[in-house]
Amino acid sequence: MASIELWNHCENPYPFVPAEVLDAAPAVRASLPNRYCDPEIAARLYDEVFDEYRLCDELGLHIVTNEHHSGINNLWAASPVITGIVARLTHKVRILSLGTLITVRPDPVRVATEYATIDVLSRGRLDIGFVKSGATEMVSGDANPMRIREREWEAIDLIEKTLTSHDGPFSWEGKFFTHAHVNIWPRPYQQPRPEFWAATSDLPTCAELGRRSIINTLLFGGYTRTKQAFATYRQARADAGLTPPNEDRFSYMAFCYVGDTDEEAMRVGQKIPWFLTVSMKSMPQMSKFQPGQIAPEMAPAAWRGGASKRPTDLSVASLIAQGQMFAGNPDTVVRQIKEFRRRVGGVGRIIMMTRQGLVTHAEAKKSFTLAAREVLPQLQDLEPVT
């Protein structure tokens, strides 16, 4: 029998910049002057979301933090800082940092140190997630956007070795990182190390995650891409002679709102696509023209006619149809998640992006409560996916 975990992911968006400013600005990520960020409002938002995390801890919903920089979409600018706070605010649930931007940060040993510290102070409730980073992040972090996949893997390797080495200093002389003397204190609480996750739908990367038993999560990948990614993961393990993966190796992040009724969920849920319609706008040099973003062979398709990957139909109904959102009353959401699980061949961890866009603190708490009390119990002891 299999069970599905529910995780809450909130990026702590800042939807309080006047619409006329956002409309006039060429970009709302990386370049919008921070005079538009009122620290008083930001402080209130931090309080609210940390309160939501405490509620999740009571309800049994696990927690995800992440980081993005210099934009209205995300006030979690330093995931380890936020994750460390969450570790002390909560007592029961697991905490996933998904993640600090290891392709931007210069020293993976420092990253490992931060995570080991959080693992100890949470007494072993930390999971560590890796993300490749987006185009605006390369500019905000002044990191070369070329070769980031290789850089990411070397960073992961160095972080893993740092977390699992306990016999005195070792040295690292890699292609992207060097460190003459690595010996972190404290060592992590979990042995041999906290669970690793990575967010990707890039198939060669999914295959490598499979070979390494790292949890593969997709963000809004929809049915087809998600199924393909998980199949690639499974196949890579089979090809390497490894055991088939359990469903807990697979995770999926979707927009989510659970209401008392389908009508309520659709209405409140319609506040969430702000994430896609408003908070993504970035400069052309930080999107389709940034080096390394697409293989050169894909350039004609990406450049012709100003082609944009941004979906045009952003109703809740269309997002549900694409498998990018779960919304409805608790039974409806259970049905949607079970359907998603069936269509992608199994998934063990659903990450709900609920406090997003214009969703309020009160609305978020209501959805979490319903998700924990009425959705989660129905996702336990499930028959295997056939």
Place this chain on the structure above:
Amino acid sequence: MTLRAGTLELEVLRRGSGQPTLLIHGVNPISPRAAFVDFLAQNVEVIAPSHPGFGASARPQDFDTMYDLVNLYHDVLDALPAPRINVVGFGFGGWIATELAVAGARKLDRLVLVDPVGIKISGREQRDIVHFFNTDPAELNQRAWHDPARRPNGIYGLGWQATIDDTMSDAEMVSLARNWDSLCLYAWKPHMYNPQLAFWLRRIAVPTLVLWGASDRVVTPEYGHAYAQRVPGATFRAIAAAGHHPELEQPQEFAEAVVGFLTA
């Protein structure tokens, strides 16, 4: 046509006869359709390889720094049979040419730097070189040309992204994307310069001409003057009604200036 340089095989454009003159390109390889190439080839032998990762030249695994490019161009000079070779470097390629000259490349005869990048002059809060990768392509296109409308058809300089239209073929797009990726790999950080290079320009011991588009607003003529002042005995010459690519905007005047200097 290819040129074997050390262990690498490079795409190369060759035209004309006379003094061998190596052209080291900037953001994109030297176009065989560029008028200045014909003007130069009437007087000198033009040899214009594509850097690894540009045009049809392969980029080997782990070839990814300016250090690799400079050593490769030492290989290129060694691979050419002539005992003395002129070098003309354009923009980013001007930086490579400067590094070669500072290192005292044995065969280097005369050096022409065309709106080169590569050195840091002003303070930490002033940028000498407009950021290639973090500037709106529309702005870059305005800054790079005296008159963007005079860009020769099918030839691309900085800000080329702003000129994409239906006449551009898929093959051109793939090539431009590949060139752009490679340039970024080599020169993202520090962006387009070597922090140590300005100090060592005094080591350049060959006759040097610094040519500059008077309307270049990617790297300004003031930067060019400062560059030339650091090279012993260098001559600075501005080309009117031209931006970052004077060879494309004023091909005849450009070629006359270069040939005049190389054959003096």
